[in-house]
Amino acid sequence: MEMVKDYYVEYIRAKQRFTKASKLQTEEVSKLNARLQYYQRENYALRSQLRKFRAMEAANDYEGVLDNSCQVCDITIEDLTGRSRQRHLVLARHICFYILRNQFNMSLKKIAKVFHRDHASVIHGIKQMDYMLDTPKLHKSELKLYESIKGI
Helix, strand or coil, X not given: CHHHHHHHHHHHHHHHHHHHHHHHHHHHHHHHHHHHHHHHHHHHHHHHHHHHHHHXXXXXXXXXXXXXXXXXXXXXXXXXXXXXXXXXXXXXXXXXXXXXXXXXXXXXXXXXXXXXXXXXXXXXXXXXXXXXXXXXXXXXXXXXXXXXXXXX
């Protein structure tokens, strides 16, 4: 009987140690979760500030891209942002879409607003430029135009 009592006492002590350890683990886990949430909030705040900064930077520079493309293609801003579907104008627009999206991180909505289009047209233009850049042998003249607009 004494032996059973000793085992029972030992069992109670082990259970108490386990409970104490699990409480400490729970406290540690909750502290780590709180730190993780803090870092996630900080990361979100920094990312939103970076987006605002990039948007301000893009807002100041996108006119330069439009001017450069008009100068290289020998067209006017009205032609570039107009409704004409002549091939050389469409190509100039697509190049501008691509540059504004990939180099200036402008949103699709903002690019569409500048060119009086909807965002689907901007997506289509960017995809067309991706295709042209992926197949350089087929689109040599378009790529030369892209490089000259991008390079100015």
